Amino acid sequence: MKKSGILKHIVPGVIIAGIALYLTYRKTDIAQLLSVLREMEWPVLLLVLPPLALSYAVRIIRWRFLLSPIRTVSARDAAGPLITGFFVNSILPGRVGEILRALLLSRKTSVPRASSFATVVLARIFDGLTLAAMTLIVLAVLWSALDSTIKLGLIAAGLLYIAVLLMLIALRRWKEVTARVISAPLRWVRLNNLSVRFESLLISFAHGLEILRDWRDAIRVILYSLCVWAALAISVIPVFWALHLQFVWYYPLLVLVLAGLGMLIPTPAGTGTIHGALVLVLPGLIGITPENTGILALLFHTTQFMPIILVGLIVAVKEGVTASQVSSLADSEELEMKDNAFNPGKNAD
Numbered sequence: 001m002k003k004s005g006i007l008k009h010i011v012p013g014v015i016i017a018g019i020a021l022y023l024t025y026r027k028t029d030i031a032q033l034l035s036v037l038r039e040m041e042w043p044v045l046l047l048v049l050p051p052l053a054l055s056y057a058v059r060i061i062r063w064r065f066l067l068s069p070i071r072t073v074s075a076r077d078a079a080g081p082l083i084t085g086f087f088v089n090s091i092l093p094g095r096v097g098e099i100l101r102a103l104l105l106s107r108k109t110s111v112p113r114a115s116s117f118a119t120v121v122l123a124r125i126f127d128g129l130t131l132a133a134m135t136l137i138v139l140a141v142l143w144s145a146l147d148s149t150i151k152l153g154l155i156a157a158g159l160l161y162i163a164v165l166l167m168l169i170a171l172r173r174w175k176e177v178t179a180r181v182i183s184a185p186l187r188w189v190r191l192n193n194l195s196v197r198f199e200s201l202l203i204s205f206a207h208g209l210e211i212l213r214d215w216r217d218a219i220r221v222i223l224y225s226l227c228v229w230a231a232l233a234i235s236v237i238p239v240f241w242a243l244h245l246q247f248v249w250y251y252p253l254l255v256l257v258l259a260g261l262g263m264l265i266p267t268p269a270g271t272g273t274i275h276g277a278l279v280l281v282l283p284g285l286i287g288i289t290p291e292n293t294g295i296l297a298l299l300f301h302t303t304q305f306m307p308i309i310l311v312g313l314i315v316a317v318k319e320g321v322t323a324s325q326v327s328s329l330a331d332s333e334e335l336e337m338k339d340n341a342f343n344p345g346k347n348a349d
Contacts, residue, residue, distance in 0.1 A: 018272065019272070037295065039244070040242050040243060040244075040295075041241065041242045041244070042242065044238050044241045044242040045238055045239070045242050045299065045303055046238075047237075047238035047241070048235045048236075048238045048239065048303040048304075048307075049235075049307060051231045051232070051234040051235040052231070052232070052235040052303070052304065052307060053307075054231040055228050055229075055231035055232045055235065056082070056083065056086070056308070058224055058227045058228045058231065059082060059123070059228055060075055060078050060079050060082055061075075061224060062123060062126075062221060062224035062225065062228070063078050063082060063119060063120075063123055064078050065217075065220065065221065065224065066119040066122055066123060066211055066212075066221065067105075067111060067115075067116075067119055067211075069211045070111055070112070070115050070119075070211060071109060071110075071111050073105070073109050073111070077105070077108050077109055078105065079315075080104065080108070080315055080318065080319045081100075081101045081102075081104035081105040081108065081319065082101055083308070083311060083312050083315045083316075084097070084100065084101065084104060084312060084315055084316045084319050084321055085097035085098060085100055085101025085102075085104070085120075086101075086308050086312060087308055087309060087311075087312020087313060087315065087316055088100050088312075088316070088321075089269070090268065090269040090305050090308055090309050090312065091268050091269070091309065092268060098117075098120050098121070098124065099117070100321070101120055102116040102117040102119075102120045103116075104319055104321070115211070118211065119211060122168075122211070122212070122221070123221075123225075125161075125164060125165070125168065126221050126222065126224075126225040127225060127228065127229070128161045128164065129161055129165055129222075129225070130222075130225045130226060130228070130229045131161070131229070131256070131257065131260050132158045132161035132162065134229065134253045134256060134257055135154050135158050135257050135260075136158060137250065137253060138154070138250060138253055138254050138257050139151070139154055139155070139158075141250050142250075142254070142285060145284075145285055146285070147284070150281060153261060154257070154261075167182065171202065171206040172206065172212070175202075175203050175206040176203060178202070178206070179199045179200075179202035179203045179206065180199060182198075182199075182202060183195045183196075183198045183199040183202065186198060229256070232256060232304075233252040233253055233256060234252070235303070235304070236251075236252035236255050236256065236300060237252055238303075239296060239299045239300050239303060240296070242299065243292060243295060243296060243299070245288060245292060245296070247286075248286075251286060254282070254285065254286070255278065255282075255296075255300060258274075258277040258278050258281055258282070259274045259277065259278070259300070259301075259304075261277050262274035262275075262276060262277035262278070269301070269305040269309075270301070270305075271301070274297065274300075274301050275294070275297040275298065275301060278293060278296065278297040278300070279293050279294055279297055282296070
């Protein structure tokens with residue numbers, strides 16, 4: 001891979017992350033922050049690892065279930081691409097890891113690329129819907145204490161996820177009609193060629209949605225998704241313990257919801273944007289000091305992403321994906337995947 005390819009993916013996100021970190025911590029009392037660090041119970045942070053590992057284990061189980069109508073995939077074959085994908089997402093902005101994850105699985109198992117990518121997108125959408133449900137819980141508990149801007153942001157995020165769900169349901173049931181309606185704005189502005197390609201891509205993806213055979217499959221995926229996020233919520237609790245902070249049952253949900261909002265801005269692993277979202281909102285909602293919130297944000301971010309970066313680096317090497325290949329692979333294979341999606345016959349077994 002050319003170095004310029006890596007820089008193209010990393011530099012914009014790093015710049016945004018740097019600005020966000022500066023704006024978040026520029027007024028922090030360093031002496032008080034260091035005092036909080038000295039008083040921490042560092043060994044307690046190890047308790048983050050079991051529930052965090054469980055969340056990834058359930059993700060693997062869920063992905064295998066989504067793939068089962070297409071082909072039976074072993075846990076070992078699914079684990080490598082999934083962990084590698086999350087690793088790449090943690091070092092590059094733009095969700096490059098999702099594309100890489102689908103491609104790696106297709107190479108290992110001969111699952112068609114369009115189908116593999118459809119399962120990845122479906123898993124992420126169910127994650128988003130679960131996060132939307134958590135957002136509604138947080139809204140219900142904290143409505144009177146929320147600033148109007150935060151309310152609007154949380155509501156908008158929830159409505160966006162619901163809109164995506166409705167679009168998927170429509171695509172699943174009325175493929176061609178829904179694809180034509182969604183691509184209509186491109187025709188209105190006379191981008192006819194782009195409209196045709198986008199419509200073909202949507203129809204190809206709609207065929208991939210057929211992996212959800214009936215409502216029972218959807219319920220099962222929802223249950224897996226709830227388990228993923230329940231494990232993640234439990235993994236937040238030791239951070240509060242390590243800082244000697246009192247917490248109520250919904251605090252971990254609030255942290256995950258705010259982190260999810262921060263991740264909407266593309267930086268590597270949400271660096272800076274997650275910190276900013278937590279530091280901006282948490283003190284006013286749960287009454288902890290800005291210094292404690294700053295440390296909480298740093299520890300939450302580190303404990304959530306550092307393990308997958310360390311483990312993912314090892315797994316990525318075993319999968320034959322080196323750091324020097326990721327960007328060029330993302331560039332070339334994304335284009336190839338899109339081309340195959342426009343020509344579904346090319347992916348037929």
